[in-house]
Amino acid sequence: MTWIELAPTVSAAFLASLVECVEAATIVLAVGTVRGWKSAFVGTGLALAALVVLVLALGPALSQLPEQALQLFVGILLLLFGMRWLRKAILRGAGIIPLHDEDAIFKSETANLKLAQTTERWGVDPIAMATAFKGVLLEGVEVAFLVLAVAAGSPALIGPAALGALAAAVLVTIAAVAIHKPLARVPENTLKFAVGVLISAFGIFWTGEGMGIEWPGHDLALIGIAAVLLGAALLGVRLAAAPAQTMEAR
Amino acid sequence: MGTLRAILHEIIGLFVDDGSLALALVVWCALVGLLMLAVSGVTMATAGAALLAGCVAILLVNVVTAARKRRGARAGN
Numbered sequence: 001m002t003w004i005e006l007a008p009t010v011s012a013a014f015l016a017s018l019v020e021c022v023e024a025a026t027i028v029l030a031v032g033t034v035r036g037w038k039s040a041f042v043g044t045g046l047a048l049a050a051l052v053v054l055v056l057a058l059g060p061a062l063s064q065l066p067e068q069a070l071q072l073f074v075g076i077l078l079l080l081f082g083m084r085w086l087r088k089a090i091l092r093g094a095g096i097i098p099l100h101d102e103d104a105i106f107k108s109e110t111a112n113l114k115l116a117q118t119t120e121r122w123g124v125d126p127i128a129m130a131t132a133f134k135g136v137l138l139e140g141v142e143v144a145f146l147v148l149a150v151a152a153g154s155p156a157l158i159g160p161a162a163l164g165a166l167a168a169a170v171l172v173t174i175a176a177v178a179i180h181k182p183l184a185r186v187p188e189n190t191l192k193f194a195v196g197v198l199i200s201a202f203g204i205f206w207t208g209e210g211m212g213i214e215w216p217g218h219d220l221a222l223i224g225i226a227a228v229l230l231g232a233a234l235l236g237v238r239l240a241a242a243p244a245q246t247m248e249a250r
Numbered sequence: 251m252g253t254l255r256a257i258l259h260e261i262i263g264l265f266v267d268d269g270s271l272a273l274a275l276v277v278w279c280a281l282v283g284l285l286m287l288a289v290s291g292v293t294m295a296t297a298g299a300a301l302l303a304g305c306v307a308i309l310l311v312n313v314v315t316a317a318r319k320r321r322g323a324r325a326g327n
Contacts, residue, residue, distance in 0.1 A: 076275075076276065076279060077265060079275055079279070079305065080265040080266065080272050080275060080276075081264055081265055083271060083275060083305070083308075083309055084264075084265065084266070084267045084268070084271070084272075086309065087267070087268065087271060087309065087312060087313055087316070088267070090309075090313045091313060091316060091317065091320075094313075094317060096316065096317045096320050096321070097320065134256070134257070137257065138257065138260050138261075141257075141260075141261060141264075142264055145264070200305070204301060204302055204305055207279055207301065208297070208298050208301050211279075211282065211283045211286060211297070211301075212286065213286075213294050213297050213298045213301070214294045215294070215298050216294070216295050216298070221298070225302055228302060228306065229306065232306040232309065232310060233309075235310065236309065236310050236313045236314075239310065239313065239314050239317075240313045240314055240316075240317035241317075
């Protein structure tokens with residue numbers, strides 16, 4: 001396995017997981033702060049267990065698909081996923097839609113959790129547990145999908161991709177435990193921009209492979225596709241922001 | 251049931267946020283695939299370039315249109 005195969009796969013899994021883990025950490029912190037840490041940890045643990053079951057069930061099922069069909073299926077899903085992130089990051093970068101604000105999300109979550117009545121069962125608050133479970137499961141599903149999808153071309157890449165995701169989860173957990181606040185300083189839009197470029201590049205690459213396209217330069221083409229997408233995304237920010245700046249100048 | 255529906259809704263939302271972007275991308279991929287089947291002289295490099303260029307064009311048109319719509323909505327308020 002060469003670095004040309006490893007570097008995009010591991011960095012895409014790491015960066016995407018970093019964004020998702022920051023979002024999950026905000027919810028778990030809100031639950032733990034307002035309703036108690038035991039319920040937050042039980043909900044988180046159950047969600048992680050559900051994710052393991054999901055990956056163990058889906059992983060082998062995906063490997064039953066013919067390679068080209070799998071590449072086409074995963075490629076289109078990655079393309080839709082990546083372009084959705086890239087679109088949002090471009091519009092946020094251009095100032096068209098507001099930036100993702102972890103502090104605001106934390107405040108909103110804590111306000112909602114304070115309103116709900118406490119009804120403990122076996123020392124666990126069901127509302128708190130369900131909130132942590134849902135938050136971690138939803139963000140975790142995205143991580144699991146990305147790990148499986150970016151490694152769609154070769155089962156040998158699943159391990160390195162999973163390690164990239166695990167490294168992000170460990171990093172975010174350490175940071176969240178250390179500062180005990182939402183990780184609002186993480187440059188989330190820059191990360192989403194980079195991840196959107198990488199995931200969309202994987203999407204175009206695998207969709208092409210699934211169609212039978214033999215990319216010039218093989219795996220190196222992935223870097224070329226990512227470079228074109230990065231240039232286009234930066235142009236997109238300019239194009240989307242341009243009329244607003246012109247109007248403000250007037 | 252409500253939680254399951256919310257989770258399913260979120261999972262679909264992972265891939266489809268703006269319906270027109272998702273639809274345009276899927277249609278473009280299908281068109282390139284059909285073109286490869288229908289036209290025998292299409293080289294791999296041309297098909298790959300067409301796939302990439304189409305996806306980039308769809309993204310740019312979508313963000314510019316979305317920016318105009320949002321600005322128009324703000325001006326209307």
